[in-house]
Amino acid sequence: MTPRIGVIGGGQLARMLFSAALDLDIEVSFLVRPTDEGILGRAANVVVVGDLSFESIAQFASGVDVLTFEHELTPVATLHALEERGVCLRPSAKTMEVAANKLAQRELFGRLKLPIPRFAKLNRDTVFDLPCIAKTISGGYDGRGVRWINEATELEPLADDSVEWLVEELLEVEGELAVLTVSSADGDITTYPPVRTIQREGICVEVQWPATMTGDIDERAQATATAIARELGAVGVLAVEFFVVGGKLYVNEIAPRVHNSGHLTIEAASTSQFENHLRAVAGLPLGPTNFNTPATMVNLIGPLNPIADYQAVPDTRLHLYGKTPRAGRKVGHVTATATSAAAASQLAHRARDRIVSGG
Amino acid sequence: MTPRIGVIGGGQLARMLFSAALDLDIEVSFLVRPTDEGILGRAANVVVVGDLSFESIAQFASGVDVLTFEHELTPVATLHALEERGVCLRPSAKTMEVAANKLAQRELFGRLKLPIPRFAKLNRDTVFDLPCIAKTISGGYDGRGVRWINEATELEPLADDSVEWLVEELLEVEGELAVLTVSSADGDITTYPPVRTIQREGICVEVQWPATMTGDIDERAQATATAIARELGAVGVLAVEFFVVGGKLYVNEIAPRVHNSGHLTIEAASTSQFENHLRAVAGLPLGPTNFNTPATMVNLIGPLNPIADYQAVPDTRLHLYGKTPRAGRKVGHVTATATSAAAASQLAHRARDRIVSGG
Numbered sequence: 203m204t205p206r207i208g209v210i211g212g213g214q215l216a217r218m219l220f221s222a223a224l225d226l227d228i229e230v231s232f233l234v235r236p237t238d239e240g241i242l243g244r245a246a247n248v249v250v251v252g253d254l255s256f257e258s259i260a261q262f263a264s265g266v267d268v269l270t271f272e273h274e275l276t277p278v279a280t281l282h283a284l285e286e287r288g289v290c291l292r293p294s295a296k297t298m299e300v301a302a303n304k305l306a307q308r309e310l311f312g313r314l315k316l317p318i319p320r321f322a323k324l325n326r327d328t329v330f331d332l333p334c335i336a337k338t339i340s341g342g343y344d345g346r347g348v349r350w351i352n353e354a355t356e357l358e359p360l361a362d363d364s365v366e367w368l369v370e371e372l373l374e375v376e377g378e379l380a381v382l383t384v385s386s387a388d389g390d391i392t393t394y395p396p397v398r399t400i401q402r403e404g405i406c407v408e409v410q411w412p413a414t415m416t417g418d419i420d421e422r423a424q425a426t427a428t429a430i431a432r433e434l435g436a437v438g439v440l441a442v443e444f445f446v447v448g449g450k451l452y453v454n455e456i457a458p459r460v461h462n463s464g465h466l467t468i469e470a471a472s473t474s475q476f477e478n479h480l481r482a483v484a485g486l487p488l489g490p491t492n493f494n495t496p497a498t499m500v501n502l503i504g505p506l507n508p509i510a511d512y513q514a515v516p517d518t519r520l521h522l523y524g525k526t527p528r529a530g531r532k533v534g535h536v537t538a539t540a541t542s543a544a545a546a547s548q549l550a551h552r553a554r555d556r557i558v559s560g561g
Numbered sequence: 562m563t564p565r566i567g568v569i570g571g572g573q574l575a576r577m578l579f580s581a582a583l584d585l586d587i588e589v590s591f592l593v594r595p596t597d598e599g600i601l602g603r604a605a606n607v608v609v610v611g612d613l614s615f616e617s618i619a620q621f622a623s624g625v626d627v628l629t630f631e632h633e634l635t636p637v638a639t640l641h642a643l644e645e646r647g648v649c650l651r652p653s654a655k656t657m658e659v660a661a662n663k664l665a666q667r668e669l670f671g672r673l674k675l676p677i678p679r680f681a682k683l684n685r686d687t688v689f690d691l692p693c694i695a696k697t698i699s700g701g702y703d704g705r706g707v708r709w710i711n712e713a714t715e716l717e718p719l720a721d722d723s724v725e726w727l728v729e730e731l732l733e734v735e736g737e738l739a740v741l742t743v744s745s746a747d748g749d750i751t752t753y754p755p756v757r758t759i760q761r762e763g764i765c766v767e768v769q770w771p772a773t774m775t776g777d778i779d780e781r782a783q784a785t786a787t788a789i790a791r792e793l794g795a796v797g798v799l800a801v802e803f804f805v806v807g808g809k810l811y812v813n814e815i816a817p818r819v820h821n822s823g824h825l826t827i828e829a830a831s832t833s834q835f836e837n838h839l840r841a842v843a844g845l846p847l848g849p850t851n852f853n854t855p856a857t858m859v860n861l862i863g864p865l866n867p868i869a870d871y872q873a874v875p876d877t878r879l880h881l882y883g884k885t886p887r888a889g890r891k892v893g894h895v896t897a898t899a900t901s902a903a904a905a906s907q908l909a910h911r912a913r914d915r916i917v918s919g920g
Contacts, residue, residue, distance in 0.1 A: 204868055221580055224603060226868065227881035227893075244583060246605050472875045486868055490875040494898055495854065509563055509585065509845055516831045516849040522586035534586075539853055 204228050205484050208262055211272030212238035212248065214523035214532070215460050215476075218468070219272070220245045222476035228484055233262045241524050256280045263289045270438060270483045271459055274302035274340070292387065292437040292483045293458045300434060301458035304339045304368060314429055316453050319445070320371040326361045330369045339366040348404045373452065379413055379444040380463035381427035384478045385436040387485045393424045394471060394491045398543070399443065399463050405530060406462050408550075409499045410543040411470060415446065422451055430456060438482040439464065439475050462501070462532070469519055469537045470497035495539045498546035502534035505559040515553040517546075563587050564843050567621055570631030571597035571607065573882040573891070574819050574835075577827070578631065579604045581835035587843055592621045600883045615639045622648045629797060629842045630818055633661035633699070651746065651796040651842045652817045659793055660817035663698045663727060673788055675812050678804070679730040685720045689728045698725040707763045732811065738772055738803040739822035740786035743837045744795040746844045752783045753830060753850045757902070758802065758822050764889060765821050767909075768858045769902040770829060774805065781810055789815060797841040798823065798834050821860070821891070828878055828896045829856035854898045857905035861893035864918040874912040876905075 207223070209216050212234030220242065223230040231247035235254070242248050251258040254276045263269055268290045281295035291298070300306040311318045322328055324336065332354060338347035351357055351369065360367045378401060382394040398413035399406050413420065427442035430453070434440065441461035443454040464475035473481075473489025481488055505527040514520065515538070522534040536557070538549035566582070568575050571593030579601065582589040590606035594613070601607050610617040613635045622628055627649045640654035650657070659665040670677045681687050683695065691713060697706035710716055710728065719726045737760060741753040757772035758765050772779065786801035789812070793799065800820035802813040823834035832840075832848025840847055864886040873879065874897070881893040895916070897908035 217583065220603075221583055224576065224580055225878075225880045227883045229603070244579075244588070244605050246603050246607075248605075472877070473873060487870075487872050489873040492875055494876050513846050514832060514848040516851055517853050518831070519584070521584045524586045 204486070205267035206231070206265070207480065207483055208233065208266035208269045209272055210254065210259065210262075210269060210276055212242045213272060214241060214521075214525070215272040217241055217245075217523060218465070218474075218476045218521070219460065219480060222474055222480055226477060226480060228480055230480070231262070231266055233259065240526070243524065254280065256283050259284060260287060260289065268292055268483055270479070271298065273459070274298065274457070278302065293440075294435060294437070297434045297436050297458055301440070301456055302340050304337055304455070305366075307456055308368075310430070310433060311453050314426075314433055316426060316430075317450060318453050319373050321368050324357060324361050324367040324369050326358075328357065328361065328369060330357075331371070334372050335370045336360055336367050337370060339368055341365065373445055373447045375445045375447055377413075377415070377446045378454070379415065379419070379423050379446060379451075380409070380461065381423050381442045381444070382461060382464045382467075382475055382491075383427045383431040383436065383440045383442065384475075384482055384488050384491065385431050385438065385440065386482050386488050387437055390488060391428050391431050391436075392488055392491050393427055394464065394467060394475070395493055396420045396423045396444075397463055397466070403530075405501070405503070405532075407501055407503070408547065409463050409466055410547060411466060411493050411497055412543055414543065417449065419446065419449070419451065426451060426453065434458070439479040465521070465535050466497045466499040466537045467491075467493075468521075469539055470495050496541060496543045496546055497537055497539045498543055498550045499535055499537045500547075500550040500554045501532045502536065502554060502558055503530060503532055506533060506557050507559050509557075512557050515549055515556065518549050518553040520553065520557065563845070564626035565590070565624070566839065566842055567592060567625035567628045568631055569613065569618065569621075569628060569635055571601045572631060573600060573880075573884070573893075574631040576600055576604075576882060577824070577833075577835045577880070578819065578839060581833055581839055585836060585839060587839055589839070590621070590625055592618065599885070602883065613639070615642050618643060619646060619648070627651050627842055629838070630657065632818070633657065633816070637661065652799075653794060653796070656793045656795050656817055660799070660815055661699050663696055663814070664725075666815055667727075669789070669792060670812050673785075673792055675785060675789075676809060677812050678732055680727050683716060683720050683726040683728050685717075687716065687720065687728060689716075690730070692731050694729045694731055695719055695726050696729060698727055700724065732804055732806045734804045734806055736772075736774070736805045737813070738774065738778070738782050738805060738810075739768070739820065740782050740801045740803070741820060741823045741826070741834055741850075742786045742790040742795065742799045742801065743834075743841055743847050743850065744790050744797065744799065745841050745847050746796055749847060750787050750790050750795075751847055751850050752786055753823065753826060753834070754852055755779050755782045755803075756822055756825070762889075764860070764862070764891075766860055766862070767906065768822050768825055769906060770825060770852050770856055771902055773902065776808065778805065778808070778810065785810060785812065793817070798838040824880070824894050825856045825858040825896045826850075826852075827880075828898055829854050855900060855902045855905055856896055856898045857902055857909045858894055858896045859906075859909040859913045860891045861895060861913060861917055862889060862891055865892060865916050866918050868916075871916050874908055874915065877908050877912040879912065879916065
């Protein structure tokens with residue numbers, strides 16, 4: 203029998219995992235906070251809890267064979283306690299612990315001798331070249347927990363903040379890449395070809411394949427991502443984000459889960475990242491990761507026009523998440539396929555401009 | 562607000578409608594017989610009833626804005642009674658009445674002066690050239706309710722059967738095509754390009770696009786299918802199946818719903834047939850129907866190997882339906898994309914042979 207999978211989380215990543223599970227005929231359940239409830243409201247097997255306590259998760263885990271995650275919000279101590287109780291976590295508590303902590307990530311990159319932007323843990327004595335970037339050591343996403351720092355006085359309140367921050371060198375970035383790795387439960391690691399990611403105000407707004415980088419950057423990015431996944435003992439999808447600076451790759455961040463940079467695999471790759479994550483977590487053989495067409499994904503951010511007014515654009519696919527729009531909130535995405543990433547980008551933007559209110 | 566859609570049915574077509582509804586963020590509910598329960602067990606909003614009675618359907622309809630169908634099993638009198646009660650049916654009771662009855666279909670084809678195989682309603686006095694085909698006038702599908710007749714004595718029990726039969730000329734068929742039409746609620750009709758369908762023992766086993774027919778057969782098939790959809794007042798997807806005989810098109814059958822011949826639109830067309838059916842039924846603008854890659858779909862029939870043993874084939878996508886295997890029962894399908902339908906067919910068969918037990 204295929205294991206029953208429990209997913210901690212109920213946002214759009216969980217929703218797309220659910221779609222993939224339908225086609226694979228894998229039984230998935232979701233542990234969801236009340237704020238996410240609407241997003242997965244159309245799936246059965248949704249358990250809503252007030253918080254991600256040990257008791258809530260342990261009870262949820264008793265009805266499934268393996269737990270996986272759509273976010274890094276579960277306290278690390280809880281994850282270790284669950285494993286000690288015998289709950290199967292994929293990825294493991296150890297992987298989640300490193301991946302959820304930007305300082306631990308950077309120590310790992312250092313052990314692997316990977317180039318990363320210069321950084322320091324922020325405290326009252328920290329002296330660092332300005333301008334720089336400040337990031338919370340855990341809990342940030344989609345531009346939250348990230349600040350552009352121009353003046354030393356801006357660092358003072360962060361040094362006294364209730365959460366820990368680090369500061370990081372501001373690089374002259376030529377472009378950004380992401381590589382999705384997929385690790386099976388018994389240690390096979392495969393990667394999707396690198397995609398180019400385009401950010402605005404700290405939020406990923408567009409993802410393209412092929413990334414059309416020069417030289418052997420694609421190969422080096424895949425080799426680096428594989429080394430990170432191996433060192434971390436990852437299971438399932440692990441996303442590795444890179445800066446390209448002067449033809450050199452700097453590791454930016456990692457996420458031990460399905461990732462916004464992989465949504466275009468639904469339409470454009472042999473196996474979607476969601477299916478491959480489920481395959482890995484369920485102990486099934488991984489699916490092929492080749493892209494079979496150039497593609498571009500554009501996130502839909504902000505209020506949308508009524509779907510009744512939306513004339514779909516050929517060769518594009520719309521994915522709505524059932525989320526209430528808020529400033530900067532991703533409420534859907536559109537993926538276009540074409541004969542080049544640039545042509546796909548044009549189509550995806552045409553669709554985006556028709557559906558995003560005021561777009 | 563987008564209308565809430567109620568689907569009468571809970572098989573694989575309902576399951577794929579559910580997947581499409583997730584991405585469109587449309588609320589769908591399903592009225593399901595106990596035999597189908599497992600197939601949609603992972604969706605919320607599944608109502609299980611013992612039979613498709615007026616009372617069951619009327620109660621189900623009270624919770625949605627519009628009803629649609631994944632099969633033609635609802636009694637026609639019930640459909641008319643629901644409409645008289647004010648329930649919005651898409652397609653209408655009248656469309657369903659004609660489409661569910663092979664004799665009424667043939668009268669319609671006659672009105673439109675469309676070539677069809679010679680036929681007669683079967684009774685004790687019927688004289689007909691042999692060999693021929695006998696078909697139940699309503700209720701048949703996937704080879705059920707179809708007989709190859711070689712001897713006149715084989716017709717006698719059918720003439721006395723509790724259900725009505727017709728007999729039909731056995732044509733020397735060179736190939737079969739299907740055209741999916743999509744009709745919006747306000748009368749726009751569009752079609753997908755024709756696909757080639759390959760049958761074995763009355764069951765569709767493979768579907769290819771492009772159909773690679775000679776001359777203007779594609780255009781004629783689309784024009785004929787459009788005329789049928791218009792005459793029927795269809796709403797949503799209506800499938801029209803054709804025989805090709807000596808370069809001439811004969812209309813075979815129609816189905817007023819999403820159809821096995823359109824499953825490859827999930828991967829290979831701008832808009833899947835499932836999304837377009839929902840768009841039409843919900844009163845939304847229809848999506849583009851172009852294919853953006855050659856593709857082949859192969860049905861998975863019979864027991865499957867464990868998914869844990871299945872090594873996926875590049876450029877193929879597996880769709881499992883959650884059904885218990887029985888002889889001749891479709892339990893899933895696989896779609897391959899490639900640079901030609903023939904190349905896609907090879908990939909799809911390779912995947913099929915790996916997953917079908919003894920395949």
